[in-house]
Amino acid sequence: MGVLDKNGFRSNIAMIVSNGCGKVLLAKRIGQNSWQFPQGGIDGDEAPKDALFRELKEEIGLDQKDVEILKQSSQWFKYKIPPNLQRKRSKPVCIGQKQKWYLLQLLEDESVIDLNVIEKPEFDEWRWVSYYYPIKEVVDFKQTVYRLALTQLARGLSKLRKD
Numbered sequence: 001m002g003v004l005d006k007n008g009f010r011s012n013i014a015m016i017v018s019n020g021c022g023k024v025l026l027a028k029r030i031g032q033n034s035w036q037f038p039q040g041g042i043d044g045d046e047a048p049k050d051a052l053f054r055e056l057k058e059e060i061g062l063d064q065k066d067v068e069i070l071k072q073s074s075q076w077f078k079y080k081i082p083p084n085l086q087r088k089r090s091k092p093v094c095i096g097q098k099q100k101w102y103l104l105q106l107l108e109d110e111s112v113i114d115l116n117v118i119e120k121p122e123f124d125e126w127r128w129v130s131y132y133y134p135i136k137e138v139v140d141f142k143q144t145v146y147r148l149a150l151t152q153l154a155r156g157l158s159k160l161r162k163d
Helices: 048-060 140-159
Strands: 009-018 023-029 039-041 067-072 077-080 096-106 123-130
Touching: 009 048, 009 140, 023 048, 039 048, 048 067, 048 096, 048 123, 067 140, 077 140, 096 140
Parallel strands: 009 096
Antiparallel strands: 009 023, 009 039, 023 123, 067 096, 077 096
16 A cells, blocks of 8 residues: 555655657556556655656666656645545555656667566556646546646756757
8 A cells, every 4th residue: 555644645656757859658557548647656664766766667667777867846746536536445544645756758769668567567558748738638636736746847857868
């Protein structure tokens, strides 16, 4: 389940992977028509940056050497999960996520992206989209966090490598 704070928010990281040409990676959850940025829980006393690189590998098959961190969020962004989607049988109940966000640049060819690194992948498709496009594509309850994170991290786009 990951680490919950006293208010029931699960500690989580989210990653925006840029191709360096103004597009970002958006992934589709397996068996759903639900698109999002890769994200994942922070385990125990794991540091957010360690969780970032673990989740990067698990979710899209990238190693630390495949990306450069351009910027990270200066604070945690929170969203609540609608009550009908909360797992009530889990104790304590997770009411939402608090996320540290990272803007990354892919340094390798996109062929290194692999959604099937782990036995039970979370995504079955991915695509490059324009930077702010995901705001209107994610589920409603995540849209505000996506808008805040994308806006704050946009300043990191100026660090993109020009090859």
